[in-house]
Amino acid sequence: MIPVIVIVLGIVMLGAAFAAIYFKSLLASIISAGVISLLASVLYLILGSPDVAMTEATIGSGLTTVVFLFALYRVRKGNPDD
DSSP states (O other): OHHHHHHHHHHHHHHHHHHHHHOSOHHHHHHHHHHHHHHHHHHHHHTTOHHHHHHIIIIIIIIHHHHHHHHHHHHHHOOTTO
């Protein structure tokens, strides 16, 4: 059962990666990249590596996505402080 779940997660991650490449919207690409990272953390957890899964979920999925969204917001808004 676990190999089937791993294969399905891998296929979904590949689909999200191609979607992130082909989306025209930067917001959609950032969210798609966050989904890839979140699925990778689930995959690590299934494969028996909870410490790597927690690190991937917090830094890879959470922090990186928030930083990218903040950067996108600042670029679209413009920086009047300069």
